[in-house]
Amino acid sequence: MATQETAAHEEYYVxxxxxxxxSATIGLVMSIFGAANVLNDMTFGEPGAESNSWxxxxxxxxxxxxxxxxxxxxxxxxxxxxxxxxxxxKSYVLGMFWFIFSxxxxxxxxxxxxxxxxxxVGPWLAGEGExxxxxxxxxxxxxxxxxxxxxxxEAVGGVAGQAIANNGEFTSPGTSMAFSEVSxxxxxxxxxxxxxxxxxxxxxxxxxxxxxxxxxxxxxxxLGITVTLAIIFLYIQYVxxxxxxxxxxxxxxxxxxxxxxxxxxxFHGFHVAMGMTMLLIQLIRSLxxxxxxxxxxFGFEASSWYWHFVDVVWVGLFLFVYIL
Amino acid sequence: MGxxxxxxxxxxxxxxxxxxxxxxxxxxxxxSFAMFLVGGAFAMIIRAELFQPGMQLIRPEFFNQMTTMHGxxxxxxxxxxxxxxxxxxxxxxxxxxxxxxxxxxxxxxxWILPPAFLLLLATMFMPGGGPAFGxxxxxxxxxxxxxxxxxxxxxxxHILGLSSIxxxxxxxxxxxxxxxxxxxxxxMPLFVWTWFxxxxxxxxxxxxxxxAVTMMLMDIHFGTSFFSAAGGGDPVLFQHVFWFFGxxxxxxxxxxxxxxxxxxxxxxxxxxxxxYDSMVYATASIAxxxxxxxxxxxxxxxxxxxxxxFFMYATMLIxxxxxxxxxxxxxxxxxxxxxxxxxxxxxxxxxVLFTIGGFTGxxxxxxxxxxxxxxxxxxxxxxxxxxxxxAVFSMTAAVYYWLPKWCGKMYNETMGKTHFWIxxxxxxxxxxxxxxVGLAGMxxxxxxxxxxxADFNMISSIGAFIYGASQLLFxxxxxxxxxxxxxxxxxxxxxxxxxxxxxxxxxxxxxxxxTPPQVR
Numbered sequence: 076m077a078t079q080e081t082a083a084h085e086e087y088y089v090x091x092x093x094x095x096x097x098s099a100t101i102g103l104v105m106s107i108f109g110a111a112n113v114l115n116d117m118t119f120g121e122p123g124a125e126s127n128s129w130x131x132x133x134x135x136x137x138x139x140x141x142x143x144x145x146x147x148x149x150x151x152x153x154x155x156x157x158x159x160x161x162x163x164x165k166s167y168v169l170g171m172f173w174f175i176f177s178x179x180x181x182x183x184x185x186x187x188x189x190x191x192x193x194x195x196v197g198p199w200l201a202g203e204g205e206x207x208x209x210x211x212x213x214x215x216x217x218x219x220x221x222x223x224x225x226x227x228x229e230a231v232g233g234v235a236g237q238a239i240a241n242n243g244e245f246t247s248p249g250t251s252m253a254f255s256e257v258s259x260x261x262x263x264x265x266x267x268x269x270x271x272x273x274x275x276x277x278x279x280x281x282x283x284x285x286x287x288x289x290x291x292x293x294x295x296x297x298l299g300i301t302v303t304l305a306i307i308f309l310y311i312q313y314v315x316x317x318x319x320x321x322x323x324x325x326x327x328x329x330x331x332x333x334x335x336x337x338x339x340x341x342f343h344g345f346h347v348a349m350g351m352t353m354l355l356i357q358l359i360r361s362l363x364x365x366x367x368x369x370x371x372x373f374g375f376e377a378s379s380w381y382w383h384f385v386d387v388v389w390v391g392l393f394l395f396v397y398i399l
Numbered sequence: 400m401g402x403x404x405x406x407x408x409x410x411x412x413x414x415x416x417x418x419x420x421x422x423x424x425x426x427x428x429x430x431s432f433a434m435f436l437v438g439g440a441f442a443m444i445i446r447a448e449l450f451q452p453g454m455q456l457i458r459p460e461f462f463n464q465m466t467t468m469h470g471x472x473x474x475x476x477x478x479x480x481x482x483x484x485x486x487x488x489x490x491x492x493x494x495x496x497x498x499x500x501x502x503x504x505x506x507x508x509x510w511i512l513p514p515a516f517l518l519l520l521a522t523m524f525m526p527g528g529g530p531a532f533g534x535x536x537x538x539x540x541x542x543x544x545x546x547x548x549x550x551x552x553x554x555x556x557h558i559l560g561l562s563s564i565x566x567x568x569x570x571x572x573x574x575x576x577x578x579x580x581x582x583x584x585x586x587m588p589l590f591v592w593t594w595f596x597x598x599x600x601x602x603x604x605x606x607x608x609x610x611a612v613t614m615m616l617m618d619i620h621f622g623t624s625f626f627s628a629a630g631g632g633d634p635v636l637f638q639h640v641f642w643f644f645g646x647x648x649x650x651x652x653x654x655x656x657x658x659x660x661x662x663x664x665x666x667x668x669x670x671x672x673x674x675y676d677s678m679v680y681a682t683a684s685i686a687x688x689x690x691x692x693x694x695x696x697x698x699x700x701x702x703x704x705x706x707x708x709f710f711m712y713a714t715m716l717i718x719x720x721x722x723x724x725x726x727x728x729x730x731x732x733x734x735x736x737x738x739x740x741x742x743x744x745x746x747x748x749x750x751v752l753f754t755i756g757g758f759t760g761x762x763x764x765x766x767x768x769x770x771x772x773x774x775x776x777x778x779x780x781x782x783x784x785x786x787x788x789x790a791v792f793s794m795t796a797a798v799y800y801w802l803p804k805w806c807g808k809m810y811n812e813t814m815g816k817t818h819f820w821i822x823x824x825x826x827x828x829x830x831x832x833x834x835x836v837g838l839a840g841m842x843x844x845x846x847x848x849x850x851x852x853a854d855f856n857m858i859s860s861i862g863a864f865i866y867g868a869s870q871l872l873f874x875x876x877x878x879x880x881x882x883x884x885x886x887x888x889x890x891x892x893x894x895x896x897x898x899x900x901x902x903x904x905x906x907x908x909x910x911x912x913x914t915p916p917q918v919r
Contacts, residue, residue, distance in 0.1 A: 092416035096507035166500035184610025242543035245630030331631035334623035
């Protein structure tokens with residue numbers, strides 16, 4: 076083992092020059108330039124004005140995703156060609172680990188906002204303590220509950236009754252997503268989603284066990300089940316959003332409850348979609364190309380770590396957004 | 400796998416398609432210097448307008464854009480990429496690694512920066528002008544009252560964050576995985592240690608900044624109410640999220656500077672660094688404390704008294720590990736066989752002026768007196784003492800110190816020393832008077848001021864022009880060195896320099912440490 080490690084040190088692989096980074100940059104910059112213009116057309120532009128923002132955005136995204144595809148493909152090919160030393164493989168592991176940590180911190184910002192609003196801002200707006208001393212001048216009649224079913228703005232009779240400058244209309248949600256709002260426990264979609272996502276963490280682990288003992292059939296089967304569960308989760312999430320907008324009156328405009336609800340579950344849903352895509356690609360690699368061996372399957376391992384991370388975030392969401 | 404000893408590619412593709420840590424480091428360094436000149440030009444415009452009271456040269460809206468852009472560009476475009484460039488060049492050479500751990504991602508981290516800053520600068524030519532809400536972009540100035548170009552600013556910040564996170568992951572992976580045999584953690588040069596810890600700070604807080612600007616984006620375009628009391632949110636929430644990023648950011652900027660100074664002072668004092676272990680622990684303590692002091696930037700927003708007290712005491716605690724560092728540098732010099740070449744001069748300037756900035760920081764940490772200092776020129780003076788005399792001075796010292804190793808040529812010592820003295824005097828003439836105008840009540844970020852501040856502002860502006868001009872001398876000196884400096888061939892350029900980077904040939908070959916050195 077010791078000799079192997081020394082050898083790995085000596086055979087450190089420095090890639091040849093690569094155009095991938097510049098290509099990815101072009102795609103990324105086109106995407107965000109297009110996206111910013113799409114948003115500005117929407118908010119500040121004249122309605123119905125001609126614009127090619129969408130074209131730029133979509134072309135940029137295609138370019139970006141295409142580059143990533145080529146980039147990952149060449150990484151996989153290098154590994155299959157035996158060019159990756161044990162040391163480089165460890166670098167990939169470290170890279171993925173700290174990438175997931177950065178994702179945790181991204182969610183931390185939104186959870187932090189949620190806690191700050193629920194614990195401090197809400198009571199202050201409703202007149203609690205010294206910080207709430209201005210309540211009778213600004214938001215008289217506002218009472219704080221969570222979920223916030225009436226925004227301070229509506230408590231004073233809408234924009235017209237507001238004592239401070241108007242920066243938008245914030246309607247109150249008709250119904251919240253909390254458990255108390257449903258007639259039967261089995262009508263409560265978040266519960267089903269929790270069951271689905273928690274079991275998908277188990278199924279992806281069973282797939283991993285299959286790979287470790289060299290059982291390709293077990294691997295493919297359970298990975299396929301995991302991807303299916305992920306798609307069901309996303310579908311239920313879609314139904315929930317549809318219900319929120321169509322029947323519950325709960326939208327992004329519904330004050331801070333709507334804001335935190337949609338941003339937290341929305342970003343989580345986006346990450347589920349990402350994780351699902353990652354796992355699906357690993358499944359295709361295994362089915363079509365027979366990739367992965369019991370001792371070399373970093374692509375799958377990294378995707379499954381990501382999947383467990385997405386699962387843990389959901390547990391936090393379920394607790395603090397839906398239950399408590 | 401083929402030939403390991405291939406040289407650099409020819410032409411533009413060497414830079415566009417670079418995977419070599421030295422080439423990427425060089426690009427970072429030149430890019431950051433270009434941004435330093437752009438941000439510096441904005442500062443010159445600010446000081447020219449403030450030369451006399453009244454409105455002389457520019458309109459207030461443009462003045463606000465200048466203060467905003469100056470801050471953003473100096474923090475994100477000049478100082479941070481400069482230290483990343485230094486990390487790219489030096490960390491592999493200091494730990495005996497052949498390259499960074501993830502070379503292609505390294506290239507990508509660099510190449511997304513220039514377009515992001517082009518986008519940011521382009522906002523100034525968009526309808527409604529560029530960002531004019533200060534580099535801290537507090538809501539609702541940056542949401543309800545922002546120009547449409549704010550959308551481009553937000554996406555620009557996202558890209559900068561992406562670049563920083565990828566760069567940091569790369570540094571963490573390099574340090575954890577690519578150290579030469581025998582290079583244990585507690586044998587790593589202090590510059591590697593400080594960057595290792597800085598990288599963790601970056602990975603932890605850049606995503607929070609991304610969260611903050613995303614909330615802005617949603618408030619502006621999708622009607623959410625994160626920063627709007629009418630919907631149950633709170634503009635102060637923005638300040639909390641921003642400063643949860645912003646305070647560690649301050650240490651992200653200064654910790655690598657600490658590392659540089661800890662490399663250079665022992666070299667010219669010809670003594671090992673005093674208290675190496677305590678330096679490492681002090682760095683880690685500062686990094687930890689940086690996460691629990693953010694609200695000292697916002698004492699005046701109306702926090703509960705318990706919050707004010709907690710953040711006040713936690714902030715004061717930072718003075719302890721920082722003091723450990725300052726005393727260690729001084730003790731390293733104590734009874735050393737010191738010589739005063741340009742890098743050493745900049746480092747001593749750093750220790751003196753950074754300590755002044757540290758003390759004004761302590762004054763600002765006292766919540767009751769901060770109500771007086773808040774948003775005054777005293778704050779401006781304070782953070783320029785730590786940003787310019789701290790980060791920029793140490794960066795300059797690093798360039799003079801390692802330039803001979805990078806290009807195999809020696810810079811002009813007389814010109815270097817001249818650069819130091821003009822910088823030192825120009826810097827102090829600029830910022831020392833700002834302490835007094837601040838204490839006397841002059842607010843920051845205003846294009847015009849009351850007549851009693853006129854004299855000190857004129858002095859300040861003259862100092863700024865001197866300091867700005869001295870940077871052109873620096874640029875000239877560096878270019879003259881690269882083009883026609885006196886060749887040096889000693890592996891150890893400086894008599895007292897220690898470390899693996901001084902065991903490779905001068906100039907450092909394209910690939911170093913293809914076989915790892917054994918560290919005893």
